[in-house]
Amino acid sequence: MTTQNGPAAAPAGGGADPVLERLKGLHPKVIDLSLDRLHRLLAALDHPERRLPPVVHVAGTNGKGSTVAFLRAMLEAAGLRVHVYTSPHLVRFHERIRLAGRLIDDDRLAALLEECEIANGGAPITFFEVTTAAAFLAFAREPADVVLLETGLGGRLDATNVVERPAVTAITRISYDHRQFLGDTLAAIAGEKAGILKPGVPAVIAPQPAEEAWRTLAARAEAVGAPLVQWGVEPRGDGFVYESGRRRLELPMPGLLGAHQIGNAGVALAVLDQLPFAVGEEAVRRGLAGVEWPARLQRLTRGPLAEGLPVGWELWLDGGHNDSAGEALAVQAAAWEAAEPGRPLLLVYGMLASKEPREFLAPLAPHVQAMRTVAIPGEDASLPAEGTAAAARACGIPDTETAESVAAALAGLVERHAAAGRAPARVLICGSLYLAGTVLAENG
Template sequence: MRDFGRSDNPDVQKQLDRLAALSLPQGRIGLDTIRELLKRLGGPHRSLPPVFHVAGTNGKGSVCAFLRAMLEADGKRVHCATSPHLVRYNERIRIAGRLIADERLAELLAEVLDHADGLAPSFFEVTIAASFLAFSREPADACVIEVGLGGRFDATNVLEHPAASGIAALGMDHERFLLAPEEGVPDEQLARIAFEKAGIAKRGVSLVTLSYPEGAELEVERAAARHGSPLAMRGSHWSASTSDTALHYADRHGELVLPLPALPGAHQAENAALALAMLRHQDYVSVSESAYGAGIRSARWPARLQRLAPGPLTGDRAIWLDGGHNRSAGEALARYFEGQSVHLVTGMIEAKDPAALIEPMKSSLLSITVVPVPGYDCHTADAFGADARAAIDVAAALGSLPDDGLPVLIAGSLYLAGDVLRLNEELPD
């Protein structure tokens, strides 16, 4: 299964094969296993530099990218754990600014798996244990940790006292896990999602959030009160807006006028503002105003409205790549391409809803070409509407499009996005 990753390094692949044989690929609800695994490893999660912990449905990876970029622009050494990887497993673990080296990765995975006897840890639990082990052994000024799924029962939620916790945009995704029946949880769906994400709140740690619909906001407020977490919600405790040339931010510390993100899409200004608010609502790591602006401009995040470079797959055509696969992502893409005509090349695994992407974008879609997602059960062309046509792969799909000078968007799956980056020789670094 591709979820477990592949490596050209035989030592890393040996450990990934062990992981595939021992683990639960579908994940697990609960923290008992990760807590026991970390206990066997000596509790590395208690020996980390100050942590910025980020949850959310959409945008949390971008928030992490902005946090890392701002901190590094201030000269800080930053460890970072994000998911999923696009091409190489190493992308999940960044040590002091660099992707983890194969030799070190193989050693860490071996150490974690050797201590996991009888636990049957999930893929993500092993990854987080290896990340925390690496981060505890290498000096740094800060850690940026992205929640994998949900928040309340995510393996990263063993963190006991982060510098700040953040919640990005909320939407519907991973419903099988996050909407599973349970007593004492909200009935309304988005409120339940908010309840799960806000489960990362910790006593005495600022919970920094965007603004949400009323029911979701109420659940975030309740979680903050329940956990004793000071709440810093957009609209109540900080504000952000954009003009044609700037990001305008204000909180109790004052007002800032900063550059707009280089990352395309209006939603990236919101993600940058949330990262900024997280840095300004904590007292563990200081960051200069000049570093805020430099980080906002320098942040990069692959496969999120990424303009592909000329390469073996793309040639010289304008091709955009996005891993978006839910309605919130579809709405963000629709806003970006509003008023334009675009050819869509898409592949989507069976657990996702094609309408979530197609319906928001329908006014911009000139054609829809559906390709398989290699290694996964995925939707066929008929699931995307009567006008959608099939192609055997992305190269064939691109080759079938008219040479009309119009842009192409490849979207629908981060797994598909990873294949596209690999085929176009644009490996994330």
């Protein structure tokens, strides 16, 4: 079962686990986009969402998590205290809530969830709504300089959209995702994301790959009176240039791998320029260099999965799962090929049934020499391994077979390629954040 933006079965750890299990049974629907239930609960909790530090509200299809990671890294490099709410988690639920730089501890999380449970009084409410209320309670009670708030799904009816006046809003790249909830066109999806824009609140919008998405976002900003922030980035040598109406910075490449991360870093920089405190260039540089965001083109160098590969092989992990993510990975694959022409790229791939595997795989297919498909462990909503293999074959990926597990998939790829005496390979595990979470847990 999959709850809104998170694996239902992933453990919270410690005392929060039993409370999380009880909360999953409060509402019969897995996802039910509405704000009425959360408004009722927040009123019973004396409106913690109205007692927060300045809020940066981030929506989008691709890149919002990376944008939040860049923001957190740069703000903390400047010595500021930062609360963060993101989803989904990869291994443990408490990854979603950071209090002034630290992941929330299990005892505090359990106490907050129980407080929300009591205030809710057994009324219907979704898992994501009640855990969002718990995050707001935590943020309202712990001093900080800023709150970074990532939407879970969409924007207009997302549980995070109860914050009436954030300091800044940001919308990253719009692509196809969650069509059953957000619509079948980029204009419709953009319209839902644009629901976070607020009158008089500066809006930072990333360049959009489709004109219809940009037009929808710009029209909504004009309609509500949200001033659009002007900014831009440009690759330059081994770095990039950021420029806005406030400053121009020549910066090194960000610490997150991939050409697309320049755009996400640009969104974060434009947000910084709108906040009521200054973040200087030195903090920007240190933050960009030191940023961490697991399962976004993350190289795994330790643990049983990585250490089980032959000498010279590389293991990479990425949680992207839609067409834009496939395009970004294809760009990186081309860069790898240019740097090391003889190293083959092999995939281990699993995806949820709600996604479109051919859209993700089509850009990657020309770069892949072999692939093993898996069902995502513990996920009833996973595509069967044979279904993802059929999609891969339809995209023209050679040597595609199914495997019972990630470990078995890796073993099969090693056996096939090492036995043939081929060059050390690069293996990319991809297709879902749910699969990425399983891999991180299995790899320790």
